[in-house]
Each structure stands twice: as C-alpha cells, then as structure tokens.
Amino acid sequence: MNYKIAILPGDGIGKEVTDCGVNVLKFVADRFGYDFQFEYGLIGHAAIEKTGVPLPEETLNLCQNADAILLGAVGHPMYDKNPSLNVRPEQGLLKVRKELGLYTNIRPIKIFDELIAASSLKPEVLRGADILFFRELTGGIYFGDRNSNSKAAFDTMSYSKEEVQRIVTKAFKAAKNRRGRLHSIDKANVLDSSRLWRSVVQELAVEFPEVEVIHMYVDNAAMQLIRDPKQFDVVVTGNMFGDILTDEASQIAGSLGMLPSASVGDRVGLYEPVHGSAPDIAGKNIANPLATILSTALMLDNSFEMKEASQCVIRAVEAILKKGFRTLDTADESTEPDKILGTNEIGMKVLKALEAKTPVSNLN
Numbered sequence: 232m233n234y235k236i237a238i239l240p241g242d243g244i245g246k247e248v249t250d251c252g253v254n255v256l257k258f259v260a261d262r263f264g265y266d267f268q269f270e271y272g273l274i275g276h277a278a279i280e281k282t283g284v285p286l287p288e289e290t291l292n293l294c295q296n297a298d299a300i301l302l303g304a305v306g307h308p309m310y311d312k313n314p315s316l317n318v319r320p321e322q323g324l325l326k327v328r329k330e331l332g333l334y335t336n337i338r339p340i341k342i343f344d345e346l347i348a349a350s351s352l353k354p355e356v357l358r359g360a361d362i363l364f365f366r367e368l369t370g371g372i373y374f375g376d377r378n379s380n381s382k383a384a385f386d387t388m389s390y391s392k393e394e395v396q397r398i399v400t401k402a403f404k405a406a407k408n409r410r411g412r413l414h415s416i417d418k419a420n421v422l423d424s425s426r427l428w429r430s431v432v433q434e435l436a437v438e439f440p441e442v443e444v445i446h447m448y449v450d451n452a453a454m455q456l457i458r459d460p461k462q463f464d465v466v467v468t469g470n471m472f473g474d475i476l477t478d479e480a481s482q483i484a485g486s487l488g489m490l491p492s493a494s495v496g497d498r499v500g501l502y503e504p505v506h507g508s509a510p511d512i513a514g515k516n517i518a519n520p521l522a523t524i525l526s527t528a529l530m531l532d533n534s535f536e537m538k539e540a541s542q543c544v545i546r547a548v549e550a551i552l553k554k555g556f557r558t559l560d561t562a563d564e565s566t567e568p569d570k571i572l573g574t575n576e577i578g579m580k581v582l583k584a585l586e587a588k589t590p591v592s593n594l595n
C-alpha cells in the first residue's frame with residue numbers, strides 16, 4: 232500500500248516532535264511493508280515569515296491531496312505581546328481545519344500506569360480513568376461573526392442543528408462501542424446555542440437507547456473532571472468548551488505532553504498533539520514527543536486501518552515508560568536522573584522498543 236502523508240511541523244517545538252513522529256512512521260512502513268511518502272508544508276508563524284500568510288495555498292493543496300496529515304504546533308510569542316496584529320499563526324490551523332471539513336476532534340484521555348506519579352492528581356482518582364473526548368472543531372465561537380474597534384469587540388457563538396447532529400452522532404456511535412455512557416457538556420442554563428445543542432442530543436438519544444446520556448454544564452464538568460474522572464466515558468462538546476476541558480483533562484494523562492488527537496471529517500484526517508508550540512522550550516531538545524508519536528498511532532488506526540501497527544506503537548511507548556524513561560515534563564522525584572531523556576533520545580528509545588516488540592509475523 233502506498234500513502235502520501237503531509238507533514239506540517241509548524242512552530243516552536245513542532246519540528247522536533249514531528250521529526251520523532253516521522254521516524255516512527257518510517258519504521259512502521261518498513262516493518263509492515265507499506266510505502267509512505269512524506270511531503271512537507273509550511274503553516275503558522277513559519278509560513279507567515281516566508282510567505283506572509285499562515286496557510287499558503289501550496290500547503291492547503293498538499294493537505295487536500297494527502298491521505299493523512301501530521302501536524303506539530305503553531306504559535307509564536309511575538310503575537311502574544313501584540314494583540315493588535317491581525318495576521319496570526321493560529322489562523323493557519325483554524326483554516327486548515329475548516330477547509331478540510333475536520334469537524335470532529337477526538338482526544339483520548341487515559342493514563343499509562345507508569346505516569347500516575349507524574350500527575351498532580353491523586354493515584355486513586357486517576358487509576359482506571361479512560362475518557363474519549365469529541366470536540367466540535369469547525370464551528371461555534373471560533374468561527375462566528377466577530378468585529379472590534381478600539382472601544383469594543385465581540386465574538387459570536389453560533390451552531391446550526393446540522394453541525395451539532397453530525398458530531399453528536401459520531402460520539403453516540405463511539406459510546407455504543409465503549410462503556411455506553413455519553414456526557415454532553417454545554418451551558419444550556421445561559422446560552423441559546425447550548426439549548427439547541429441539548430435538544431439535538433435529546434433527539435438523537437432516541438436512536439441510541441443503549442447509551443446513557445448525561446447533560447452537564449461546563450462549569451460543573453470542569454470540576455467533575457478532576458474530582459472523579461472515572462465517571463466519564465465519551466464526552467461531546469462544542470469547540471471552545473472542548474479546547475478548555477481537554478487541556479484540563481491532560482492532567483488525567485499525566486502531562487499535556489502525552490495527549491494525542493485526531494481531527495476527522497468526511498475525508499482526510501489530521502493528527503496532532505494537543506499541546507502547543509511551547510516557545511520557551513523550543514530548540515532545546517527537551518520537549519516530549521510522545522503525544523505526537525501517539526498521534527501517529529491514531530493515524531495508522533483511523534486513516535490506514537493499520538490496527539496492529541497502531542497497537543505496536545502504543546505498546547512501544549508503554550514499554551519505554553515501564554523501563555523508566557521520561558522527558559522532563561513527566562519525570563518525578565522517583566525518576567533516575569540518567570533516565571530523563573531529550574526529545575530525540577526518547578524518540579530513539581521508542582524506535583528500539585518498536586524493533587523489539589513488533590512481531591515479524593506481522594510482515595505483509
């Protein structure tokens with residue numbers, strides 16, 4: 232099999248982590264007898280610097296013609312200091328999501344046993360938590376009408392019934408195949424868009440009688456997530472609530488550096504770590520590449536139906552954590568200092584573990 236994979240490293244630590252992801256994909260292609268072609272594109276601040284825009288046509292074309300996309304991160308501190316700049320790196324990411332129709336962002340949140348001590352939460356709260364987040368990605372306040380002048384500004388949160396239906400249906404299907412529980416998160420006590428969201432969920436619930444539906448306000452959900460994460464199975468929510476809640480939920484996975492994501496719509500899938508460009512640690516070879524490596528596992532499974540290879544990648548990550556290897560973000564007092572590795576080095580350990588763990592009988 233032949234697949235074309237677009238690689239968009241982006242900014243900050245994006246290049247370092249995508250390099251590790253590409254190495255894993257190369258290994259998998261080799262071991263499983265696939266042919267992956269990698270083509271690189273510019274996005275974010277890197278693209279603005281070279282072309283003046285955060286998502287050049289060339290990058291969009293590359294993505295449209297790819298079988299899957301691996302993205303690093305976008306963002307640069309110069310924009311944080313100057314809120315009046317109107318060409319910004321994040322626009323590149325939002326545009327690629329919108330143009331490719333990637334309306335469902337799936338963020339699995341689960342802790343590897345080995346990382347329980349790295350989390351700021353208590354072990355008994357964490358152990359066994361396993362949540363699948365569905366975040367709406369191409370609508371809501373991120374894409375609503377907006378305007379500003381020097382005295383005032385507004386953004387609009389708006390959802391159509393159809394936009395809600397398509398993602399909520401995906402979340403119901405996932406819940407049906409998991410533990411049969413769906414939390415829909417909204418702010419229906421205040422917002423009209425949330426009341427529409429809730430009514431769509433209620434309507435669809437009739438088609439999935441085997442799924443238990445729980446409606447929860449977003450403020451309560453923010454509290455419940457860290458009070459008792461085990462109560463959640465599948466969670467579905469709008470764009471901004473999902474953005475905020477998944478950063479919070481990263482503590483259930485030990486570190487933001489561990490969270491992968493898949494953005495899917497009707498065709499090509501985009502895979503990216505949940506973390507940002509982390510400019511403060513960029514270029515230092517200390518970023519955690521495991522979120523990106525786990526994103527490649529999601530790609531192998533969702534886009535190429537390579538379930539076995541995907542599992543091998545996850546098991547390789549687990550194996551190196553079991554051996555005690557960590558990046559700085561997941562190290563704790565009990566980590567042996569010589570097992571705290573750099574980005575490249577932990578990436579190499581994953582490759583080694585893959586080599587040891589991939590059964591040769593899987594060769595096609």
Ligand code: IPM
Pocket residue numbers: 305306321324325474505507
């Ligand atoms: C994410 C990020 C993006 C978002 C930013 C970089 C625009 O925080 O993917 O969660 O808000 O969607």
Ligand code: MG
Pocket residue numbers: 474475478505
């Ligand atoms: Mg975010």
